[in-house]
Amino acid sequence: MNIVVAMKQIPDLQQIRIRNRKPILDDVALTFGNIDKNALEAGVQLKEATGSNLIVVSVGTEALEDTIKEALAAGADEAYLVLDDEIGDMESSSSARLIAEAIKKIDDVGIILFGEGSGDNYSGQVGSRVAAILGLPQAGYAKSININGNIATVTRSLEDCEEVLEAELPIVVSVIADINEPRIPSVTQILKAGRKPKEMLELDVTGDSMLETISNLAPEMQRKQIEIETIEKLLKVLENEGLLRR
Amino acid sequence: MAAILIYSDKTKLAFELLNAAQLIGKNTDLTIKAVSINNDEQAEELAAKGAETYKIINPELNLADTGAMASALLQTAEKLDADIVLLSSNRRGKELAGRLAQVFKAGCLTDVKSMQTENGRIECVRNVLGGATVAIQEIISDKKVIAISPKAFPAAADEVGGTINEYVVNIIPSGIKLIETRAKAGDSVDIEAAEILVVVGQGVESQESLPAIMEIAKNLGGEVACSKPVATDKKWFGEERILGLSGKICKPDLAIILGVSGQVQFTVGIRDAKTIVSINNDEKAYMNQMADYVLIADIKEVLPELQKAIG
Ligand SMILES: Cc1cc2nc3c(=O)[nH]c(=O)nc-3n(C[C@H](O)[C@H](O)[C@H](O)COP(=O)(O)OP(=O)(O)OC[C@H]3O[C@@H](n4cnc5c(N)ncnc54)[C@H](O)[C@@H]3O)c2cc1C
Ligand SMILES: Nc1ncnc2c1ncn2[C@@H]1O[C@H](COP(=O)(O)O)[C@@H](O)[C@H]1O
Numbered sequence: 001m002n003i004v005v006a007m008k009q010i011p012d013l014q015q016i017r018i019r020n021r022k023p024i025l026d027d028v029a030l031t032f033g034n035i036d037k038n039a040l041e042a043g044v045q046l047k048e049a050t051g052s053n054l055i056v057v058s059v060g061t062e063a064l065e066d067t068i069k070e071a072l073a074a075g076a077d078e079a080y081l082v083l084d085d086e087i088g089d090m091e092s093s094s095s096a097r098l099i100a101e102a103i104k105k106i107d108d109v110g111i112i113l114f115g116e117g118s119g120d121n122y123s124g125q126v127g128s129r130v131a132a133i134l135g136l137p138q139a140g141y142a143k144s145i146n147i148n149g150n151i152a153t154v155t156r157s158l159e160d161c162e163e164v165l166e167a168e169l170p171i172v173v174s175v176i177a178d179i180n181e182p183r184i185p186s187v188t189q190i191l192k193a194g195r196k197p198k199e200m201l202e203l204d205v206t207g208d209s210m211l212e213t214i215s216n217l218a219p220e221m222q223r224k225q226i227e228i229e230t231i232e233k234l235l236k237v238l239e240n241e242g243l244l245r246r
Numbered sequence: 247m248a249a250i251l252i253y254s255d256k257t258k259l260a261f262e263l264l265n266a267a268q269l270i271g272k273n274t275d276l277t278i279k280a281v282s283i284n285n286d287e288q289a290e291e292l293a294a295k296g297a298e299t300y301k302i303i304n305p306e307l308n309l310a311d312t313g314a315m316a317s318a319l320l321q322t323a324e325k326l327d328a329d330i331v332l333l334s335s336n337r338r339g340k341e342l343a344g345r346l347a348q349v350f351k352a353g354c355l356t357d358v359k360s361m362q363t364e365n366g367r368i369e370c371v372r373n374v375l376g377g378a379t380v381a382i383q384e385i386i387s388d389k390k391v392i393a394i395s396p397k398a399f400p401a402a403a404d405e406v407g408g409t410i411n412e413y414v415v416n417i418i419p420s421g422i423k424l425i426e427t428r429a430k431a432g433d434s435v436d437i438e439a440a441e442i443l444v445v446v447g448q449g450v451e452s453q454e455s456l457p458a459i460m461e462i463a464k465n466l467g468g469e470v471a472c473s474k475p476v477a478t479d480k481k482w483f484g485e486e487r488i489l490g491l492s493g494k495i496c497k498p499d500l501a502i503i504l505g506v507s508g509q510v511q512f513t514v515g516i517r518d519a520k521t522i523v524s525i526n527n528d529e530k531a532y533m534n535q536m537a538d539y540v541l542i543a544d545i546k547e548v549l550p551e552l553q554k555a556i557g
Contacts, residue, residue, distance in 0.1 A: 123344075129347065137311070227539075243499060
């Protein structure tokens with residue numbers, strides 16, 4: 001059986017600086033979203049439990065060829081990549097179509113794992129869209145996944161309850177950060193990662209544009225940033241501002 | 247006449263969608279139609295808000311089967327000539343939004359926190375880059391699916407003229423079985439309503455500090471909130487107290503933040519507070535740049551003093 005994990009390359013959010021309210025993305029390192037790393041770890045654990053093969057599918061710029069090593073070092077066996085520098089910030093509908101096309105090229109897919117949201121856009125759409133394109137059952141916001149034979153059992157966490165869902169494979173599952181603690185690859189794993197197979201898919205990346213971004217700016221923030229030495233002084237200041245109604 | 251369709255599994259959120267739909271529909275000839283699925287009471291309540299309500303009752307349609315739900319809503323939207331579908335951006339709603347958008351051939355935005363409408367254009371405001379920036383985006387495809395954050399809009403007011411129409415759809419199950427539902431333990435605190443929040447971050451090193459912090463919050467007339475790892479890793483609190491991108495967005499008058507580093511996914515939840523106090527032992531903590539008043543101190547040491555003054 002093949003287990004597929006979809007991972008999105010994103011700029012390292014901690015490195016983004018804001019200038020004139022605009023995000024500066026030049027020279028910001030690329031990585032995978034944190035929750036996508038949880039999805040990968042869930043894939044690695046299922047692979048170990050079921051003796052499967054683990055394939056990462058990712059759509060992004062040419063830099064992915066390098067970024068993908070992170071995932072191959074952390075336990076993926078192969079990667080299917082759709083690379084294109086022109087597409088820039090791709091819309092969820094296009095990424096979903098390309099991910100689904102890539103998955104169609106893989107035989108015997110048992111489970112397709114997503115993060116609950118990508119690190120940059122966090123829209124939680126792509127997994128659902130892929131499930132729709134492939135006509136598969138889906139279970140979102142998983143906090144645990146078990147596979148027994150050809151049945152997947154997923155416990156998922158909603159705001160006010162947990163649901164235990166069951167479906168025959170293949171199934172699409174998105175995970176939340178709570179599901180696991182992603183392992184840190186060892187040096188040998190990192191060294192080996194470069195030699196693992198990578199499939200570069202030639203797919204038509206032009207898609208209909210459904211969204212328009214009118215502006216994208218950091219919120220204006222003016223904070224006083226006054227340093228106070230003691231609790232006593234702090235309480236006095238807050239009291240003077242009428243913030244403590246005691 | 248074209249329509250806006252609204253649906254949420256949660257009645258409270260459906261009321262908010264109704265209000266949002268009224269905003270979009272204002273000065274247009276769009277009519278508003280509400281869907282309720284396997285929930286008689288919700289249909290009644292929507293009708294009491296003046297909504298033209300379509301009630302689908304069919305035990306074979308399981309809310310947990312997102313594929314079947316998307317197909318049910320697609321059929322309803324097509325039959326009622328709706329080009330715009332509003333869903334709630336709770337977890338169920340978000341999951342449904344992507345699936346419905348795909349089969350509806352619609353552009354989709356989720357986690358929409360406000361909207362401006364002009365000449366039939368709907369500008370949606372949402373956080374991107376983990377909350378570092380706020381984007382204004384518009385769906386330009388003919389069909390649109392918009393998932394709106396809880397509490398982004400107030401509930402619609404009661405109105406006369408609502409109707410309930412029983413409605414039948416073909417159920418196309420996708421193969422998901424619901425085995426069990428477990429209620430989540432956790433208190434029903436509403437941190438979004440609090441005027442003062444005392445926020446526990448990972449810099450609060452010991453669980454033994456919590457009673458003092460709870461007492462301080464109580465005496466200030468506020469509530470305790472927390473950063474995500476405090477709830478999800480340490481399990482000191484339930485998830486309903488998490489501030490941030492995957493938690494709640496709060497706008498209290500005063501936020502006293504104890505030991506939070508201030509990563510963007512957190513600050514997005516509190517940056518609209520009127521006054522922010524950060525207590526942190528690291529003067530370089532990013533949270534301090536986001537604060538009006540900064541106290542560089544070890545929480546273990548200042549907490550007893552704070553408790554004495556406010557406790
Ligand atoms: C997609 C995504 C969504 C996320 N959503 C959220 C969200 O909704 N909410 C959220 O909070 N996080 C969220 N996160 C996680 C977020 O990135 C941070 O990891 C988290 O906010 C860190 O929590 P913290 O500041 O409490 O802990 P830390 O980052 O560990 O910071 C602890 C702080 O306490 C200080 N400190 C330590 N000891 C002391 C002491 N004795 N006295 C005083 N100060 C001390 C330290 O200097 C440090 O600044 C999300 C992450 C991702 C990827
Ligand atoms: N370009 C991409 N390549 C691979 N996987 C992706 C891509 N975009 C999104 N995903 C996957 O879809 C999930 C949800 O993304 P989003 O809908 O953008 O929040 C992510 O957590 C990833 O698992």
